[in-house]
Amino acid sequence: MGSKEIHCTNKLVKTLAMTDNKLPLMVFDVNETLLDMATLKSKINSLLGSNKGFGVWFEMLLHYSLVDNCTSNYHNFTELADATLEMAVKDLKADVTPKERKEALQTIKELSTYDDVPKGLQLLKENGFRLVTLTNSPSATLTAQMQHAKLTEYFEATLSIDTIKKYKPALETYTWATEQLSVNVSDAILVAAHGWDIAGALRAGMQAAFIEREGQSLYPLAPKPQFIGKNLIEVSKSIIAHYS
Incomplete structure (x- = not known):
């Protein structure tokens, strides 16, 4: 009984200490x-x-x-996905109908999480961090993705660039996202597996955490992110330790 009470007390003290500190918004x-x-x-x-x-x-x-960013001629990501898939069909000389293109692209709403994601998100939530998404996908797609992958409960807000109509890595997109949560851009950390996304966030004034997913790498001409890990669990533990 005694050891259990000590464990709970220590956990409570740590949680309160983390809450009292100014923790960054996790994007x-x-x-x-x-x-x-x-x-x-x-x-x-x-x-x-x-x-x-x-x-x-x-x-x-x-x-x-x-x-689209450079020409100020916005089309949402679903429209772009279909248009560029049509281009790829022509480039690769494939025999594909418009209906087949659209059916294939529906798969993006039915993706599963990486194995490390639920635990990595839970670690951050348990330690008092606020979590939001920022994606190039339109809001309807994002909602379907979060529901299918059972991730909705982890996030305070699910933000899509569809609102601001500027794709990442446009600098104003990162600033806009933090403004929605009433947070200074410097008080947020972008978590991403794309070097171009990390580069954009850092240039906008955010901190950044890079997940080394297979086939992904950092842009050598951009500043290095503050956190790097092989998976989200590793990244989350590093961030928690840094702010403890």
């Missing part, structure tokens, strides 16, 4: 950071008849999101 990218896109990759590769199909399409998708 999470979604696709390839929290959600594993392996099923979508398989679907797109099969549709395009090439193991390189997903890579060709996804690079186009990111490229033309920046074209």
Whole structure:
């Protein structure tokens, strides 16, 4: 009985200490950071008849999101995904109908989390951190993703750039996100598995944490993030230790 009471007391003291300190707002990218896109990759590769199909399409998708930013001609990510998939179909000379394209892209709403994600998020929540998302996906897609992956309960807010109509890594997008939660941009940490997202957040004045997902790397010409880990559990523990 005595040891149990001491354990609970220590846990309470630590929790109160963390709450009293000014903890940063945790801002999470979604696709390839929290959600594993392996099923979508398989679907797109099969549709395009090439193991390189997903890579060709996804690079186009990111490229033309920046074209929309630069030309002030916004289309939501669902529209861009279909348009660039049409381009990939032509480039790879695949025989795909518009209906087949749209059906394949619906897979993005049915992605599963990486195994480390629930525990990593729970660690942060238990230690008093506020969690929000910031994604290039439109709000309807984001809501479906969070519900399917059973992640809704972890997040105070689920933010989509669809509101501001500027794709990450536009600097104003990161500032806008922190303003929605009444937090200074310097008092937030972006957690992402994309070097371009990390670079944008750091340039905007955020702190950043990079998850070293397979196939992802940091941009060498950008500043290094404050936290780096092989998975979200490792990143979460580093952040918690830093602010303890």
